[in-house]
Amino acid sequence: MTKQPVQQAPSVNFEAMTLKDAIDLAVLIEEEARDRYEELAAQLILHRTPAAANFFTKMVRIEELHRSQLLEQRRKQFGDQPVTVRREMIFDVEAPDYDEARMNMTQRQALEVALRSEQKAHKFFVSVLANVQNPEVRRLFEELCDEELEHQQLVKAEMAKLPPPGPHDHVDVGDGPAPQ
Amino acid sequence: MxxxxxxxxxxxxxxxxxxxxxxxxxxxxxxxxxxxxxxxxxxxxxxxxxxxxxxxxxxxxxxxxxxxxxxxxxxxxxxxxxxxxxxxxxxxxxxxxxxxxxxxxxxxxxxxxxxxxxxxxxxxxxxxxxxxxxxxxxxxxxxxxxxxxxxxxxxxxxxxxxxxxxxxxxxxxxxxxxxxxxxxxxxxxxxxxxxxxxxxxxxxxxxxxxxxxxxxxxxxxxxxxxxxARPEASAGSKLLCDGNDMCAAGALFAGVKFFGGYPITPSTEVMQTLSKEIWKYGGAVLQCEDEIAGIGSAVGASFAGRKSMTATSGPGMDLKTEILGLATIAELPLVILNVQRGGPSTGLPTKAEQSDLLQAAFSGHGDVLRPVLAPTDVEDTFRITVEAFNVAEEFQTPVIILSDQEIAQRKEAVDQIDTSRFSLVERKVPTEAELAEKPYARFALTESGISPISHPGLKGGTYLAAGIEHNEKGDPTSGGVMHAKMNDKRFRKLEPLKKRADLFEQHGNPQAPLGLIAWGSTAGVAREAFLLAKKQGHDVKLLVPYLLNPVAEAVYQGFFESLKHGLLVELSHQGQLYRLLRMYTDVPKGLRSLCRSGANPFQPTELVTRLIELRGLPS
Amino acid sequence: MTAPPLQAKDYKSELKPIWCPGCGDFGVLQGLYRALASIGRPPHEVAFISGIGCSSRIPGYTTAYGFNTVHGRSLPIAQGVKLSNPELLVVVAGGDGDGFSIGGGHVPHAVRRNMDLTYLVMDNQVYGLTKGQLSPTSPKGLETVTSPLGSLEDPINPLLYMLAYGCGFVAQATPADMPGMAALIEDAIRYPGFSFVNIQSPCVTFGEEDQQLKAHKTKLKPLESLGHDPTDQLAAMDLARAYGTELYTGVFYKNPKPPPTYEALVKLRQAEQAKKARPRDRVLDAYLQK
Missing domain, CATH: 3.40.920.10 (Pyruvate-ferredoxin oxidoreductase, PFOR, domain III)
Known part of the structure; x- marks a missing residue:
């Protein structure tokens, strides 16, 4: 494996990638994002940060929806042919970084996390497309790339619905951590 | 056994x-x-x-x-x-x-x-x-x-x-x-x-x-x-060894597979012997960087499913205390030999004393019931060591063998031991079928308090062992209800030990008004004093406990019933068994503590004199 | 029928980590799952041994066998486990306080015995579980609740220590580089001997701002990109001196010719000595008077 500091270090050969593998990879990317949101939601529930937790739970559903749509497409085109790509090949493509979560984060901050993640994913697909030759795979990744942009717009629209940020959003008035 | x-x-x-x-x-x-x-x-x-x-x-x-x-x-x-x-x-x-x-x-x-x-x-x-x-x-x-x-x-x-x-x-x-x-x-x-x-x-x-x-x-x-005088016709060759030799041999016989330790007088010979022998039986000795690592590695070996032990003396015991607690709460079988010497601190490293009983029973924080067994001479160090492994394995607990410098290092010619009369106990391990049937609960709250213990490598038996309080599955908890239940389990499982009459030796007329109680190396003096007193025509009896903790109240109450006057003889300034008994059971007024600091061994005649003197006192 | 290959999620337990949101240990845990999946040993053949501290909670979050022991003693306990069952994959995990302060005395001995163990230290330069006190890797001058006027001590240098102790595999990672970290953990586990990975895993609650993952991302320097030769022990030591100022990631040193492990030598000895064994019920014959 390469040890480059770049987050989306491709450990898969995109140039020679088949459509089946590309779809499978996309499924895994959605899956990773879904699982990460689930984890972050669990962290925030445990740490009594419900508004952000609720939003992350919503993201779990959205990512799962994307995943199942891709799976459906895969089933139609490739049936139950074996999967050859592995989750270990990708890292945090659309999944928010672990250090994005904070106790007492606001709903707006949670939406900002999602926005950054969609931007990250978009960047990933852009960088990958530079190497992809197979036209089918290109088409798939272009679609996904566009979707990420759409998602960004959706998140931004959500954010617009929220009351404007308060002057004390970043102030933590909670009890300090419990010594153990 | x-x-x-x-x-x-x-x-x-x-x-x-x-x-x-x-x-x-x-x-x-x-x-x-x-x-x-x-x-x-x-x-x-x-x-x-x-x-x-x-x-x-x-x-x-x-x-x-x-x-x-x-x-x-x-x-x-x-x-x-x-x-x-x-x-x-x-x-x-x-x-x-x-x-x-x-x-x-x-x-x-x-x-x-x-x-x-x-x-x-x-x-x-x-x-x-x-x-x-x-x-x-x-x-x-x-x-x-x-x-x-x-x-x-x-x-x-x-x-x-x-x-x-x-x-x-x-x-x-x-x-x-x-x-x-x-x-x-x-x-x-x-x-x-x-x-x-x-x-x-x-x-x-x-x-x-x-x-x-x-x-x-x-x-x-x-x-x-x-x-x-010439000896009677010899019953065959004798064994020539000391208590530490017997302990090492007992451990090998019991199936010890791991020894972790650190050199300390007067227990080191056990590690030395095992360092030579244990490999032959598929085991390993690790001479560690300190006493803590000694018991730590032994606890690790037990977690991995092997019979394991460590050996030390007073100062080493002090250092091992924290991990003793870990073995108790994680319910891991472990045998710890403490060859007592004079204390506190460096004390008298080469002299016997019986002053670590309270430490053996109580050291460490939290509510702990820790089995303590004491051999009384070279020969029974073998049996007590085997017994310690059996208790540890059966009840999934650390067990302390409380030997002392005199027993451990005195060399003795003793008759051969018939090992066929000992049986060995192995810890209760869940079968793969049981593990496949339902999710494994390492600390299941069973009636006996003993729950089958799995070990790494066993499919379906994965669990988290920990020093932190846990629920039945082994997951950490800080809930009071579960903590109380687990404490109760850890105490409950040791109840049957108190009924082990074979861990006590009694001689003389059960109704005798005079009695001697002694443990460890002092028991040998008391045995001779008992015979001497009997020979002098006194109606006397003798109680030698091998199991010191948990206190078997019923055994002592039975002994106390007819007792008007008695001596509990111990080589320590405090008289620690006397104090332990008073904590757990009613001790008659007529039973006095005869105790003094280590390196001042008792004499049989002295015990008889002191016992007879008591008769004038109120009982 | 062969079982499907193990995935990262197969190593994840149902227990929810109690770490603060944003803690570096979440990433470490994820990297660990992935490294294990890549290696592919089933969870019941893996044992995680830890001490006490935030990071020492790790064993409970895996489906492997775990032993969350007492403060500072994970290494000796792990050695007992490994010697008793050398077939197990044994990983030791803990924090900088657990490993280099209270447990510091065990480290050189664990290294020199060279059992096939992997020691992962989640180094966050602070005591988190007890609320923000000075740790052995805290930089000099750091103000904490126990050094309110600034610490007067130099930190220890875990990398240089490990290299000096003779550790055959010394690496540093950060969850700011997840693929790199997962690969390093895997590499460490695969190294046949004692391996050490110092993982800069920030404390989100008590850690300094410049120690957080965002800062890591900008300042980390892969050793590979510097052209470092990981078989050059002296060059490794030279680079390791920058601990605390530079954030180098990757393998500092990997012994190209790993010596036999302790447990391998034990196995040989057991095989050779087995011939001399008396039946177990005759052990006392050793003391029979001739």
């Missing part, structure tokens, strides 16, 4: 007796026939008196005598004062004995450094090096002047016979053989073994020295001649 080896047929028990019979016409005075002889030797470390004692022990036991040797040293690493006591007998030896029958002092200064360990009586034959001059006033100040004191030019005899002073102790052995009828054939065999390979001429020199000693003794008969 349920058989009680602590039972000693009273007919075989030794009562010291002196019989005056007229013997050989050549002897002018009548010869005192002894069936029990206690010898002491003291000198500078370079003289090799301890090694001479070992030769004597070897010689006597190979002739079929029961024999026991204790040794004592100054604090120098080499060359300081050293001494030994050897007790030879035609019957089973119960303890190192009291006042000496014979004392050999190679110089006065070194002799006087050993106080209570080398006590004289008026009947002691005191043999001393002529060059050292007559006994100084220090002897008078001690209050006992032996009737017979013999000066022998030991140095001169050595030089003359051996041509150097390297055979001094062989002259001494010759003197002892000549004067007390100790068969010289065994001594000679011993010399062969010891010097046969040590360089040209050394063996011959020692043989000459031995012969010279014997000759000298014959030419200079004692005013009150003694002779050691």
């Amino acid at each position: 349920r058989a009680c080896s602590g039972h000693l047929p009273e007919t075989k028990l030794l009562v010291r007796r002196l019989i005056c019979v007229p013997v050989h016409p050549l002897h002018r005075a009548s010869v005192r026939m002894l069936d029990d002889l206690i010898l002491g030797m003291a000198g500078a470390g370079g003289d090799g008196v301890v090694s001479a004692g070992e030769s004597l022990l070897n010689a006597a036991s190979s002739e079929g005598y029961h024999a026991l040797m204790t040794k004592s040293f100054g604090s120098q690493i080499r060359g300081g004062e050293s001494s030994c006591r050897v007790r030879l007998s035609t019957k089973k030896v119960l303890n190192p004995g009291g006042a000496l029958d014979v004392m050999v002092a190679l110089n006065w200064e070194d002799f006087f450094k050993f106080g209570a360990e080398l006590p004289l009586s008026v009947n002691t034959v005191l043999i001393y090096e002529e060059k050292a001059g007559p006994p100084p006033d220090t002897l008078k100040a001690r209050g006992v002047i032996p009737k017979e004191m013999v000066s022998v030019p030991i140095n001169e005899l050595t030089k003359k016979s051996a041509g150097s002073d390297k055979a001094k102790t062989s002259v001494v052995l010759g003197l002892l053989s000549g004067w007390f009828g100790i068969p010289s054939a065994g001594i000679e065999r011993g010399l062969q073994k010891k010097f046969g390979s040590k360089g040209e001429g050394l063996l011959e020199a020692n043989q000459k020295a031995l012969a010279t000693g014997i000759e000298y003794a014959k030419g200079h008969p004692l005013a009150a001649p003694h002779e050691l």
